[in-house]
Amino acid sequence: MASLELYTNVWIPEPDAVWVSALLLQDYSPGEKHLQLQLSDGQEVQYPVGSISDLPPLGNPAILEGENDLTALSFLHEPAVLHNLRVRFLDYSSIYTYCGIVLVAINPYDQLSIYGEEVIDAYSGQDMGDMEPHIFSVAEEAYRTMTRSEKNQSIIISGESGSGKTVSAKFTMRYFAVVGGASQQTSVEERVLASNPIMESIGNAKTTRNDNSSRFGKYIEIGFARKGDIIAANMRTYLLEKSRVVFQHLFMQVLNLRIQRTHLYAFFEPSASSHVIVFILNRSLRLTFLLLGFLAACLPLGAGGVCP
Ligand SMILES: Nc1ncnc2c1ncn2[C@@H]1O[C@H](COP(=O)(O)OP(=O)(O)OP(=O)(O)O)[C@@H](O)[C@H]1O
Secondary structure, eight states, X not given: OOOBOTTOEEEEEETTTEEEEEXXXXXXXXXXXEEEEEETTSOEEEEEOSSGGGSOOBOOOGGGTTOSBGGGSSSOSHHHHHHXXXXXXXXXXXXXXXXXXXXXXXXXXXXXXXXXXXXXXXXXXXXXXXXXXXXXXXXXXXXXXXXXXXXXXOOOOOOSTTSSHHHHHHHHHHHHHHHTOOGGGHHHHHHHHHHHHHHHHHHEEOBXXXXXXXXXXXXXXXXXXXTSOEEEEEEXXXXXXXXXXXXXXXXXXXXXXOOSSEEEXXXXXXXXXXXXXXXXXXXXXXXXXXXXXXXXXXXXXXXXXXXX
């Protein structure tokens, strides 16, 4: 777009707020060297325009403010996305927003009362588009598609460290446990959820970004029977990156031993500046869990050190 009309809403970069909104105080025609703008705090500024590519991103109509799906915005760019997520978080107390079939989540760092069984019941059986964005709507979509099409479904949870991936995965598993729960299978579902503290006691440590940071990624496979209840679960660990291990020097030494077919877990024992590295053979899952349970009982939970 080359020309801009009086009172057009634009976003301009600002060092502290990242983006601030501004109103055009004069029509702009191509070739003019600046925009006459009024910032949201009333201040008037001249915004330099060297070429058309320097024109600032346009603001969305006020009616679209707080849209629950980012794809509904007329202009989709960085300031529009950040502003919409901010409005939803602050004005609507909503940490979730759709972006088409993707769910965007903001970590609230607060206990919210939006994960109870009554909320699970409300989402159960509903279409994703009919409900407010929620981690349960994604879980429900996967669950329904699986039961309808009898095909495996995957949920990918991605984000930077401390953004809430593990917590989201736990809420998803809780959802499956509740909607797929049949009386005979309760023990399987309980065991799926109960494995979390054991895995975390061995594989999590405190970092500068997250007090309970996962040191390895997890691929969690949940098996359902035809009527939709959970009958099996399997967790595979992967992505044990050097940067995620608390004691990197020792880790490298251990790797040099070239031990075959092993899963490696690093554990940081906080009070006695010592460490335990446990090798768990793939072959015996039962033995693995017994060993994990034993270690979890013997060693203090959590970790007090801070990783680089
Ligand atoms: N939906 C939520 N509601 C409340 N608190 C949350 C939520 N999601 C995350 N948190 C908080 O943020 C912390 C970090 O979340 P989590 O451990 O899931 O991050 P992560 O993305 O798995 O991090 P890492 O990659 O470092 O393992 C949690 O311990 C919890 O306090």
